[in-house]
Amino acid sequence: MDRLRCAGGRRRGRGARWVVGAVAIALVVGLSAIAHAGEDPFSAIAALSADVESRGIAALAVSGNPRAAAVIAALREGKLYAWKWPRPDPPLYIRTATGFVDARSGAAVAAPPLLNLRRVIVSDTVRAAIDTAAGTLELASASATVRLKAAETLFQAADPGALPLIDKALAAERDRQVLRALRQAQAAALLKSATGSTAERLAAVGTLAERADLSTRNLLSSLAGQPPAVAAAIAAAIGDIDFKLKLWGVAENVYYGLSLGAVLLLAASGLAITFGVMGVINMAHGEMVMIGAYTTFVVQQLIAAFAPALSDLGLLVAIPAAFLTAGALGVAVERLLIRFLYGRPLETLLATWGLSLILQQAVRSIFGPTNQDVGSPPWMSGAVQLGGLTLTVNRLWIVLFAGLVLAALMAILRWGGLGRSIRAVTQNRRMAAVMGIRTPLIDALTFGLGSGIAGMAGVALSQIDNVSPNLGQGYIIDSFLVVVLGGVGNLWGTLFAAMSLGVVDKFVEPFEGAVLAKILVLVFLILFIQRRPQGLFPLKGRAAEA
Amino acid sequence: MIALGRVTIVTLGGVVAAALLLAGLNLLTPAANALHVPDFAIPLFGKYLCYAMLALAVDLVWGYAGILTLGHAAFFALGGYMMGMYLMREIGARGVYANPVLPDFMVFIGWNKLPWYWYGFDHFWFALLMVMLVPAALAGLFGWFAFRSRVSGVYLSIITQALTYALMLAFFRNDMGFGGNNGMTDFKDILGFALNRETTAVGLMLASAGALAAALALARAITASRFGKVLLAVREAEARTRFLGYRPESYKLAVWVVSAVIAAIGGALYVPQVGIINPSEFSPGNSIEAVIWVAVGGRGTLAGAILGAIIVNLGKTWLTSALPAVWLFAFGGLFIAVTLCLPGGLIGLFAGRRRGAEKARGTVSERQHGPAERAPRGVVG
Numbered sequence: 001m002d003r004l005r006c007a008g009g010r011r012r013g014r015g016a017r018w019v020v021g022a023v024a025i026a027l028v029v030g031l032s033a034i035a036h037a038g039e040d041p042f043s044a045i046a047a048l049s050a051d052v053e054s055r056g057i058a059a060l061a062v063s064g065n066p067r068a069a070a071v072i073a074a075l076r077e078g079k080l081y082a083w084k085w086p087r088p089d090p091p092l093y094i095r096t097a098t099g100f101v102d103a104r105s106g107a108a109v110a111a112p113p114l115l116n117l118r119r120v121i122v123s124d125t126v127r128a129a130i131d132t133a134a135g136t137l138e139l140a141s142a143s144a145t146v147r148l149k150a151a152e153t154l155f156q157a158a159d160p161g162a163l164p165l166i167d168k169a170l171a172a173e174r175d176r177q178v179l180r181a182l183r184q185a186q187a188a189a190l191l192k193s194a195t196g197s198t199a200e201r202l203a204a205v206g207t208l209a210e211r212a213d214l215s216t217r218n219l220l221s222s223l224a225g226q227p228p229a230v231a232a233a234i235a236a237a238i239g240d241i242d243f244k245l246k247l248w249g250v251a252e253n254v255y256y257g258l259s260l261g262a263v264l265l266l267a268a269s270g271l272a273i274t275f276g277v278m279g280v281i282n283m284a285h286g287e288m289v290m291i292g293a294y295t296t297f298v299v300q301q302l303i304a305a306f307a308p309a310l311s312d313l314g315l316l317v318a319i320p321a322a323f324l325t326a327g328a329l330g331v332a333v334e335r336l337l338i339r340f341l342y343g344r345p346l347e348t349l350l351a352t353w354g355l356s357l358i359l360q361q362a363v364r365s366i367f368g369p370t371n372q373d374v375g376s377p378p379w380m381s382g383a384v385q386l387g388g389l390t391l392t393v394n395r396l397w398i399v400l401f402a403g404l405v406l407a408a409l410m411a412i413l414r415w416g417g418l419g420r421s422i423r424a425v426t427q428n429r430r431m432a433a434v435m436g437i438r439t440p441l442i443d444a445l446t447f448g449l450g451s452g453i454a455g456m457a458g459v460a461l462s463q464i465d466n467v468s469p470n471l472g473q474g475y476i477i478d479s480f481l482v483v484v485l486g487g488v489g490n491l492w493g494t495l496f497a498a499m500s501l502g503v504v505d506k507f508v509e510p511f512e513g514a515v516l517a518k519i520l521v522l523v524f525l526i527l528f529i530q531r532r533p534q535g536l537f538p539l540k541g542r543a544a545e546a
Numbered sequence: 547m548i549a550l551g552r553v554t555i556v557t558l559g560g561v562v563a564a565a566l567l568l569a570g571l572n573l574l575t576p577a578a579n580a581l582h583v584p585d586f587a588i589p590l591f592g593k594y595l596c597y598a599m600l601a602l603a604v605d606l607v608w609g610y611a612g613i614l615t616l617g618h619a620a621f622f623a624l625g626g627y628m629m630g631m632y633l634m635r636e637i638g639a640r641g642v643y644a645n646p647v648l649p650d651f652m653v654f655i656g657w658n659k660l661p662w663y664w665y666g667f668d669h670f671w672f673a674l675l676m677v678m679l680v681p682a683a684l685a686g687l688f689g690w691f692a693f694r695s696r697v698s699g700v701y702l703s704i705i706t707q708a709l710t711y712a713l714m715l716a717f718f719r720n721d722m723g724f725g726g727n728n729g730m731t732d733f734k735d736i737l738g739f740a741l742n743r744e745t746t747a748v749g750l751m752l753a754s755a756g757a758l759a760a761a762l763a764l765a766r767a768i769t770a771s772r773f774g775k776v777l778l779a780v781r782e783a784e785a786r787t788r789f790l791g792y793r794p795e796s797y798k799l800a801v802w803v804v805s806a807v808i809a810a811i812g813g814a815l816y817v818p819q820v821g822i823i824n825p826s827e828f829s830p831g832n833s834i835e836a837v838i839w840v841a842v843g844g845r846g847t848l849a850g851a852i853l854g855a856i857i858v859n860l861g862k863t864w865l866t867s868a869l870p871a872v873w874l875f876a877f878g879g880l881f882i883a884v885t886l887c888l889p890g891g892l893i894g895l896f897a898g899r900r901r902g903a904e905k906a907r908g909t910v911s912e913r914q915h916g917p918a919e920r921a922p923r924g925v926v927g
Contacts, residue, residue: 281700340886345700346614347885350841353834354881361874477711477830480704519712525705527691 041065042104045075045120046082046090053120054129061133062165069137070094071103076130081117093117132157139169144178151181158185158219160193184211191223191230201230209237212244252389253506259395261502262402263464265495266457267475268482269406272494273450274330275483277426280338280447281349284356285479286472288451291329292322292458293467294363297372312377315459322455330451334444356472364469374462398460405456410491412449422446481525553893554766557849558759565595565755569748585744589819590863592751594856595758596819599812601839601855602758602848603805606765608837609846610774611801612781613698616833617706618809620713621681623827625810627717627724628680630823631664632673633733640734650732651725661723670737677814678807685806686799693795693802698784707830714828729824736818747819754815758852761808765848768804777801838877841884844891853892 041063044056057075060068074080074094080103083090092103093112100112122130135153138146151169154162166186173179187204190196196204208216220234220241267289274282282288296318303314310317333355341348380394413419424432425442433439458471465471482501486493501521508517568591572583600622607613634649643653647660666672688709692702720726739746768774779787780794787794817823826832836855843854858880865873888894 281703337882337886346703347889349614349616349700349703350834350837351882351885354838354878354885357874357878357881361871361878364874365871477704477708481708484701484704516716518715522705522708522712525708 040089042071042092043088043090045071045080046092050123050125053126057126057129057133058159058161061136062162067104067106068133070106072130072133072137074103075120075122075126076134078119078122080120081112082120084116084118132159132162136162136165139165144175147173147175147178148181151178151185154185155181155188156215158188158192160189160195163189163193183207188219191219191226198227198229201226202233205230205233205237209240212241212248214245217241217245248389254503255389255391257503257506258499259399259502260506261499262395262399263461264475264478264482264502265402265498266398266405266460267454268479268486268494268498269402269409269491270450270452270454270457271479271483272486272491273409273453274447275480276490276494277422278443278446278450279345280342281345281352282338282447282450283349283353283476284333284359285352285451285454286474286476287356287359288326288330288454288472289458289461289475290363290467290469290472291359292326292455293374293462293465293471294367294372294458295322295325295455296459296462297367297374297467300375311375312379314375315377315380315463318459319456322459323452324455326455326458327448327452330454331444331448333451334447338447339440339443360469360472367469369469371466371468374467376463380463394463398464401460405453406491406495409453413491418442418445418449422449481522485525485528553847553849554762557852558762561595561598561762561852562755562759565591565752569752573745573748585747588744588747588751592747592754592819593816594859595751595754596812596816597836597839597859598852598855599754599758599761599815600809600836601843601851602761602765603809603812604836605840605843605845605848605851606768606805606808607798607802608840609848609851610769610781611777611798612784613798613802614700614703614837615706615805616703616830616837617708617710618805618836619832620706620710620828621685621806621809622813622816622832622836623710623713623717623823623825624681624684625677625813626817626823626827627730627813628667628673628677628810629814629817630730630733631667631676631724632670633736633818634730635664635668636736637732637734641732649725649730651728651730652723655720655726657723664723674814677810681806681810682803685803689799689802693798696795707833710828710833711830714825714830717825717828725824727825729822731822731824733818733821741818741821750815750819754812754819757811757815761811762848762852764804765808768801769848773797773800835877838881838884840891842880842888842891844893847891847893850891850893857892 041056041060044052044059047053047056057072060071071080071092071094079095081093081095081100083092093100093109094103100109101107102109131153135150135157138150139154141147141150147169154166163186166182166189170179170182170186173182184207187207190204191201191208205220208220217238220238223234226234267286270288271282271285274280274285296315299318299321300311300314303311303317333352337351337355338348341351376394380397382393384391384393384396411419413422421432421437421442422445424435424437425439425446429439432442461471461475465474478501482497483494485501486495486497504524505517505521508520568583568588571581572585572588575582600618603621604615604618607615607618637649639646641650641653643650645653648657652660667676688706692705697705716722717724717729718727724730733741735741736746736750739749741747769777776787776792776797779790779792780797784794813827839855839858840851841854842858843852844850862873862877865876884891
């Protein structure tokens, strides 16, 4: 503990010395910048050469002149006018909605010499200078977020000319996050500049190495002509960053895999009931998912038509709606079709395939063959930054939703009255009937439950996939594979299988491409079924023998 | 079985006679004659005959060995691709890019060398050999893995579907060297006969009829033999057959490979008649369609498979042009109607009438009233 504190203290001491040194350099650099541009940045901005103009903009931004922000904003918007002919101290005007104001003083000008004025041209080089300048100006903002963004812009620019400004901001800054960003910007600028001792450069490399991302790596690898010790430190830092980036890459793959797994889990959970518990091969399962997605679409349209104020909550309404629609359809299908085919799995497969064709064509006839536009509410868009990871919010919601659905399903099966009946009927149909359970009703409700869950999966998929009549077909094979891999009738197995299939898929994908990943997974599954024909978690004991 | 044998002979005669009649009416009557068969009907009927071979192949494994394959179109399409490769090489320098060796699509994606697996396809005999060998090898490998580990029932069905799905994805890739999603087309001639000539179309159609007749005879020989009896035993009670000392996996593997080759020959004859082969032939829907032809005609009767394929496809051709929106409804309804009301198929309606009462008793006792107690574990034999 003591040693740690000691190390921290040393570090802080070194930092303070470093700042003093940096200020000294900054003074020199800053003075040289101003000397370069002549006595007046305004005159430089009015110059015809883009280089001089850029220098003037940079100098103005650093100068602390109260008019700087207004002038640079005017320049960006193309509202800055300069004297057309060469002359010392050329006048500069800003056009406003009502007339012209003097750029230097901000005073309104009654009668500008319009014939002698030209609009200041903003070329690409100048635009870059404006962006940097705007960034430096924002460093003085009262909002910490704006300052943080400005510090980031300065880091990306890595402009040695901005050093004095950064130093000034550093001295005034209190926010720890902004301070760190400023130090990184300072280090980047210092490494780019021609000045700075080897020790300072080494310290700067150390500061940058803490920030392990791709832009830092690019910056470091673009640095040339450094002293040998610094070059070695840079090489070490790049190696370090590469390693960290690789770790983040692995984490990212895991996340993508889990989110793909969550999608698979959603699609397969319902199948785990109809196929896993009841043993019904429902090839129309994908179409139940598709109908859930279309229910989402219809609910959104209805809400947009009748209660536009609630449109953000459309998805929440769609979840029960999709469950009920697909569930009711499932009950109807069980009563009208599947109950005649119990004990004949292959015939069930064919009949439900026929059903899936009919459902697809029905949806195509009603809604048309094109993709329907299902909106995303604002709380589902955007991304969350977690270290080097970018997590899209809609995927996070889907992972969460998949977990909730699975948990609810398990709770129903374990504790619910319906769940108890379902288990009783699957374990011993005759005994359950003797005990007074209406087995045909339970069959229908079980199938309805599985279909309803598929419908809820459709709500989630409508957010990340195209809502078209073919939506379900893409998931049916994967869902069956998940259920088979996890072990028939085993929800924990389904969870594990979905997640591992998702992660494996995402890890193989970058090396072999998405298609080969799929093929490899299929080959793996064929081999796997040989080894463990009953899935990852085979049932043990009496239940396994029936 | 005797009754079925008679049906087989009638079907055989019917197919050959119909093919000869169509060919004769097309070639020998003038276009103005009322009996003249229009040119488009010849490759259309040839196509049906190829489909009938696929149906026969499916029936051989599903009807007699109880293996419900949902991926047999993969073998059909593979056979088609082998033939397509020969036809592409046959184009020679007459392609758009006039490259004497490389097919157009390879030039288009910037390849300058023929991949090794295209060697030899400029010879017809080699292509013909590959038409049989490649699907047989795939079927052998797949079947060896699947049957040895006693994967059966719906699990096998799902895996066969996954197989054809994986192949479809693979053939969609441009860098596979099979033309990507455009597949192969613009064929010029076969064995020197121009494909756009009417006599070539008639010849191909008659060849298809001959191949179908040969396949039917072969299938009949297999199913009527002792080997076929064991297959039936495997279908009815695989575990019991094993306990009697047979090795069901060997029997299944053998019939599986034969069936794959029959399907592949059908595919090879299909491609020159329709003039194109592309990865959509691998789509799982095609395989399931083939299964329903068999179910409509009558599972476990070879003649039924052929009848079913021809009748369903006639209906499809008519409905898709007359009422396109209705086709999928009708087709889906057909699946449901046949499985619910017509388990014996069309042949079952005729042939089964005599044994009707007996059969009805059998099905009733087989059928359970409710889902299986505990999920049925089709994996364990």
